Amino acid sequence: MRSYLRAHPSELWLTLVLTAMCLVLSLTSDQFLTAGNITSLLNNNAVNIIWAVGLLVVLIAGGIDISFAVAASVVQYVAITVFDSIGGGDWAIGFIVAGTLGILLGCVNAALIHGFRIITIVVTIATFNAFFGLLMFFSKGRFIYDLPDWWGTRVVLWEHQSADGRWAELNLPVLAMLVCIVLTWLLIRRTTLGRQLYAFGDNPDAALRAGIDARLMQFTAFGWMGMMAGIGGLMQANITREIVPNALIGRELEVLAAVVLGGARLGGGRGTVFGCLLGVLLVAVTQNGLNLLGVSAYAFKMIIGAIILIAISTSNISWGTMTQSARRAAT
């Protein structure tokens, strides 16, 4: 553990900050360290974490994705059409359909990136606009409330009533989140494909000469991101019990900030699942803490923005190395 943290300064630093914050919060608020608070923290951040580990894979492979939150909305709309046409469906079908649709949308990005050698930020900004515009056009901005029963019902995996009568529960999205975390960790840490993603992100030129298949890398990274986007979309609709076409737009930038804060390098080749979780949790715990300390909800965003700004100006995330590797990727 010690050598791991020494090799990953962002993770070490975030662990310290997060621990300090949790310590202060558990001393100043008697609500923070309760089962109810911690479970709701997990329930509320499950979708962000699912997206974050997906985005992590893209970042490791040297790309960036702006379109995933919109892709999740597209998946929600297409999925409900599919479920209606097959007369309902169930969770198994739901995961397969949402995952597959997500992968397909991710492959659209990958095909454009690899097929026409367009850089990822240009492609995903273009598909962001195309997906969102087409979604709003075809859905006419309509909200959908009548989800199939299985989809719109909260699935409680674990519940517990504490002494003061409050209920704490963990829902299906948390399980999905755990599975996504483990699968992503397995992919990037325990497979050859994962090692190749790091190599490709760090130095595409060298990776290609070492015989790594660039097409496979792009389709793996964006396909994985797409799958996570789809599953995140499925879970989000399960939590809110409605589908709103423009509800998820804007979340992509928050998730991106959290993942990069967690030590993933824009430009590829670096990033860990652990750091990614820390990044999302830092933002989540800050918000939770402000809430418990009775700070006005209007001030949340301002304080979170300021904390990220301070965090990045004190931790040392080098930009010089990023532009170098991005340039190598370009030529």
Added chain:
Amino acid sequence: MNTPIPSWMRSESTALLLVLAVVMVVFGVIAPRFLSGGNFASIAFQLPVLGLLTLAMLAPILSGGLNLAIVYSANLSGLTLAWVLIQFGGPDAGVGSFLLGAVAAIIVGALAGAVMGATIAYAGAHPILVSLAMMIFLQGLGEFLTRGSDISGFPAFLQPLGHGVLFGIPIPLLIFLGVALLWHVVLAHTRHGFAVYMIGSNIRASEYSGVHTKRTLTLIYTLSGVLCAVAGILMLTRFNSVRVGHGEALLLITVLACFLGGVDPFGGFGRVFPVVLALIILQILSSGLNLMGANQHLSTAIWGLFLIAVMVVRHLAGRLALPDSWRTRA
């Protein structure tokens, strides 16, 4: 990539002018009211806000970065002006208070930019992350100050600034063209402009060749913030109100316009004129579709698809060994 810049600019602009002509002819034929004065007037009034924000995005991209905080910098600057105007009596405020407010707005925009630039330059943090954090901070600050509500009630003399016409040309368009010209001069003919391109091409090489890269980066984002402030002031006069989040959807459109205008996503290459052409094309596409009964969302989709199409054509053109200038560097 080794082509000298002048010929590159010529072919980039020629290609875009060609696209512009095609779009005009197509819409002229299929949308009857397209070639009317009214339609062009509405385009001329809609273009400037997006245009100014795009120019604010341009220099950071040229330097190899990105400024995701432009819309909220503009909002906060607009808010500053609104606050000053309201301190001096709202609808009864005088011209002096407007000037004071405009200066304050520009200072706020410049300050937001300077903090970003300094963080990027001196802490070595990635511009996407820094500007993202600044965007979240400014959005939060704005929501905290306004509680998410609209602020309106401004003096009547501001009306012409957003809606007036001078010598037959809408005043907002004149402001935009003036700023675009100034921006062209800054980028193409000043030391600072040259340093921007050098940093975008290779930040280390420019540091070794004596460019004060840290100061230049700070200045790039400060000037970007100033342009946002101008856009914010114009938005206030156009909509006669200020709301945090106004124009939020324009953020990624400005990036799209820059890429469409042939700006290299890695920085180092790109000019003002093709970007202005790209903006005109986007606005014409949107208004043409609008006249044919499509809504704004379809235009958004078409903008995205159009960007993809342009990049694909550039790639294919590169394969067919057309002039080097057509080839993307990605």
